[in-house]
Amino acid sequence: MLKHGLDPADRRRPDRLSDSELADRHQAMQAFLNVAGPQLDHLYNLVGLSGCNVLLTDAHGIVLDQRVSDADAQQFRDWGLWQGADWSEAAQGTNGIGTCLAEGRQVTIHRDEHFRTLNTAMSCMDAPIWGPDGRLLAALDVSSARADQTERYNRLISAQVAQTARAIESLFFRMSFPDARIVVASDDQGEQAVLLAVDKDDLAIGATRAARRVLGLEREGAIRPRPAADLLGRQDDLTGFDRAERAAVMRALARAQGNVSAAARALGIGRATMYRRMARLGLGENHGGLSHM
Incomplete structure (x- = not known):
C-alpha cells in the first residue's frame, strides 16, 4: 500500500511485541480474554482439524490469543500468524485482520487478495467484535493453510466466525453490566448483537454497537439513561x-x-x-x- 510505504515483495515476518509488551496488553484485556477463551476453544473444535489457525487480536491488530494444532503451528509461525504479531493494515497491507479492523466489518481475504506476496498462500476469514462502549474492541480471525481451500468452504467458516464473534460480544456485554437486566432490542438476526442493559428502575444504561445504531443512541461511550419502554416503543395509556x-x-x-x-x-x-x-x-x-x- 502506497499510503503505508509497504512493498508487496517484502518477505519479512510481521513485527512482534516483546514478551513484556504482550503481557501488558493481556493484562489490560484480561476480563475480555477470559470471556472469549471458551468461545475460541469451541470455534477451534469446529475448524482446527482442517488446518486452520484461530486468532483473537486487539483493536490494533496485535494477536493476543490463538488456537492451532501442533502439526500446523510451524507453518503459521513462519507466516507470522502468532501471538504478539502486528497484523494491522499499516503493517501488512490488505489482510483479514487488518482490513476487518480498518473497515469495521466482516471480511474474507482469499489468497492473492492479500497485499504481501508472502501471505497469498492463505485464506483469512474475520469478524469485528465491538465493546460495551460501542468502540471496536477486537477481531476474530480464522486463517487456513490448506492448498485446496475453496471459496465455498471459506463462506462456511466465515459464517461460523461471525456467529462466534457475536457470541463473544454478547457475553462480554452481559458481564459488563452484572446488575442489569439484558433485553434483546430487535428481532433482526443480523451479524451483531442488538442488546440493551436495563437497570432496576427500567432505565436503559448500556447498549451494544448494533443497538446504538438501531435505536439512534450515542455511537460511542456511555449512553444517557433513558426509559427502556421509550426506546423499545412499548407505549400504553399509562404515563x-x-x-x-x-x-x-x-x-x-x-x-x-x-x-x-x-x-x-x-x-x-x-x-x-x-x-x-x-x-x-x-x-x-x-x-x-x-x-x-
Missing part, C-alpha cells in the same frame, strides 16, 4: 409515575406467585388498597395467575 407503579405492582405479584394478599403485604399496603390500585392500573381480577388468599 410517568403510573407506569412505574404498575411495574412495581407487577413485580410484587410475580414474587408472590400471584397471591394478592402477599403482594400487598410486601408493598406495605392493605388488600383493599391493592385492589384499587390494580383496578386503576388495568390489572383486573382476571389477570392471569392471581389468587386472593
